[in-house]
Amino acid sequence: MDTTQNLIHGAGLGLRRSFLTEVVEQPLDVGFYEVAPENWITLGGRLGKQFRALTERHDFICHGLSLSLGSTDALDEQLVLSVKQFMREHQIKLYSEHLSYCSKEGHLYDLLPIPFTSEAVTHVAARIRRVQELLGQRIAVENASYYAAMGQEMSEIDFFNAVVAEADCDILLDINNIYVNSVNHGYDAEAFLRAIPAQRVSYAHVAGHYVQADDFLVDTHGAEIIDPVWKLLGKAYELFGVFPTLLERDFNIPPMSELMREVGIIKTMQNAWSKQHAQQSA
Structure with missing residues (x-):
């Protein structure tokens, strides 16, 4: 089965x-760019041509929204096969x-947490393995x-690592989600x-969030990234080395100059780590 690591930069x-x-x-x-395939698979006309023009010149990732890995509903294998075809068409x-x-029994239009239980580990890992079998490659x-x-029986990190190990899949490391959860649930x-098993990290997300209260943050992807999240990304680079990192912004989208300012911060952090690492290795 194909590995997904080191395919983007x-x-x-x-x-x-x-x-x-x-x-x-x-x-x-x-x-690179990232898209939710559900929003682009059926795209045609002028927008479809524009999208094709981009995929011909840039590396892309698909980041799914509706596969519902933790659901007890039957896995939507037709969606997986549609994604596979979409990925093939656009490289x-x-x-x-x-x-x-x-x-x-139908879509809920929200991303809900899977219970942190051993039974859920087995259930979700089997579904991930099936997705990977259909795609012919590992997913993150x-x-x-x-x-x-x-119904929590284990910690978030133990649950996450158990699923990844049993499914033999890769990791999309969301730095903002770690920070938001650490504040909301009181962990380090x-x-x-x-x-986190560093060898499984394919790439990362960074994003902004909404502060409801000092001890309650809401993951919105609708604001600029705050310093603690940037610092946590820096710590991740320190621990694991530089990995591909993507800026997410889903609403309250600012001018492109502001988006590129934050992309530029990612680049600066990556370059600084790489330079420091090269000096230490010399």
Whole structure:
């Protein structure tokens, strides 16, 4: 089975339809783009041609929204096969999904937490293995934000690592989700990072969030990234080395200059680590 590691590089940006025309007409200096395949598979006409123009020139990742890995509903194998065809058509190198669920006899239109139990580990890992079998390659699963842990038998990090190990999949490391969960659930974000199996990290997300209260953060992807999240990304580079890192922004989308400012921070951090590492190795 194909590995998904080392297929993309640098600092990336989540592509949104609202600025598709802008980036086609004025190409950005980014390492890769990420799209939710459900939002682009059926795209045709002018937008479809613009999207094709981008995928012919840039590396892309698919980041799924609706596979619902934790659901007890039957796995949507037709969706997986549609994603496989979409990836083939556009030479897309990696597929990632959330370690969550969003369906129960129909879609729920929200990403809900999977209970941290041994039974859930077995159930979810089997579904991930089936997805990988259908795609013919490993996928990356993302550590999800959550606001309640129903029926919890183990810690978040133990659950996450158990799923990844049993499924033999890769990791999409969401830095903001670690920070948000650490504040909301009172754990040490750096300790969580240290427990991640570094060799499985394919790439990472960074994003902004909403501060509801000092001890309650909401993962929104609708604000600029704050210093503690940047510092946590820096710690991840320190622990694991530089890995591809993508800026997510889903609403309250600012001018492109602001998005590229944050992409530029990622690049600066990656370059600084690489330079320091080269000096230490000399």
